[in-house]
Amino acid sequence: MKTNLRNYATSALLLLPAAVAFTALPSTALAQSAMPEVRSLQATADGRIEAGTLLTFVLEGTPRAEASLRVRGLREEIALTETRRGEYVGRYTIKRGDRIEDDAAIRATMRYGNREASVNYALDQIVPRNRGPLPPYFTGPNIERFGIMPVDRIEPGVDIRFALEGTPGGTVTIDLPGVRNDLALREVRPGTYEGSYTIRRADNIDPRQPVVATLRIGERVATSNVPFPVSRPTGDNQPPQLVNLSPRDGDTIAAGTPVQVGASFDDGRGTGVDPASVQIQLSGRNVTRDAQINRQSFSLRAALPPGRHTVDVTARDLAGNGMRKTWSFNVATAVVVIPPPVAGPFLPPVVLGPAPLAVQVMNHYPNAEIGPDPVLVKGRTAPGATVVVSVQAVPPAPPAAGQARIVYAQTLQADNEGIFSFTMVPGTPYPGERYDIVMVARRGNLSQESRFTLIQRPG
Secondary structure, three states: OHHHHHHHHHHHHHOOOOOOOOOOOOHHHHOOOOOOOEEEEEEEEOOOOOOOOEEEEEEEEOOOOEEEEEEOOOOOOEEEEEEEOOEEEEEEEOOOOOOOOOOOEEEEEEEEOOEEEEEEEEHHHHOOOOOOOOOOOOOOOOEEEEEEOOEOOOOOOOEEEEEEEEOOOOEEEEEOOOOOOOEEEEEEEOOEEEEEEEOOOOOOOOOOOOEEEEEEEOOEEEEEEEOOOEOOOOOOOOOOEEEEEEOOOOOEEOOOOOEEEEEEEEOOOOOOEOHHHOEEEEOOEEOHHHOEEOOOEEEEEEOOOOEEEEEEEEEEEOOOOEEEEEEEEEEOOOOEEEOOOOOOOOOOOEEEOOOOOOOEEOOOOOOEEEOOOOEEEEEEOOOOOEEEEEEEEEOOOOOOOOOOEEEEEEEEEOOOOOEEEEEEOOOOOOOOOEEEEEEEEEEOOEEEEEEEEEEEOOO
């Protein structure tokens, strides 16, 4: 029963890219003989039977079997590949160490399950006398169908299933945009390749890019690509929400340092936000190009003058539901320090404007190297302050250069001594990866941003 279910699922995958009409085979074609049969063997040579000559063999026999040749004088067995139904092709270049004669004996063997059949030939009986140019028996691999099972949303833990039908005996790999390494499919039956992949937290899959399948036989390849199939459930009629705003609505930010502006997208169990739809306006200026945007969040840094600033964000999910969020914050006037007079009694400096809420990391130094295990970060700020922490991982080099991802985002509360801590999990790190930690301390209407960087240890 499980085998039947798997066959049905595979058929569904392969029918996804296009509707295909099939013609039922006669019953005689379905009832193959249990014993394989070698019907004929032909060979061609591009020269005399000597070192450097290319031999091409074409065998006809039972379809979907395994075929091979043993030639007297050759040390290697020649494996044949089924290029068309019941037709098997193999090539061999004679080496200097081979001891092959014009009339060398050839044994052709076919295996079908646990049954085997063999037929003997002589090389001079199957090689044409003229030994002309090679016929185009094998022009290259061919992909007949390639399909992907649709998924409701792209998130860690979701399985993506692939199926491909094409030339048997090849190697199939899948290029999934946003996944670091190619995926290999397994040939479950002659010409049928299947496989699956579970999305990881470190992946940054882009559904706007096509998925490319490559079928390789020797030095020849064939490719096919299909769009990433994200299903559009009819139940997704709710727009996404923008949460974890930074700075918060109405916050006052200390002057003198660039401001970290960002937020997280929350689409519940919907289809997820389309990063290409996100537009960001900061005080009337389009800053979308300056922001790092993915399906989970966006962030950018900007040097802003004192005064009130407005953030306006629009986006859509993959089901087409749109959202818009507007909020504002203030950048305080720069701190002014009036020194004491030169003469007269000493007077302490007078500070005009808000004092910044400094954040200090206590257990790491800047740009310290860390390993792949969970990392504890301890910090100190003003007692009782709220600390909004965001950690972005930025790979150092291709193929993932610039594909920043959020590995930690949380709001913490400092204790009575101003101590707070959190643990970040690098996930699947890249050697040399940079972890940008942004910490915004808030107390009352005041806030202060601090930044800290850790580096993934190479090797």
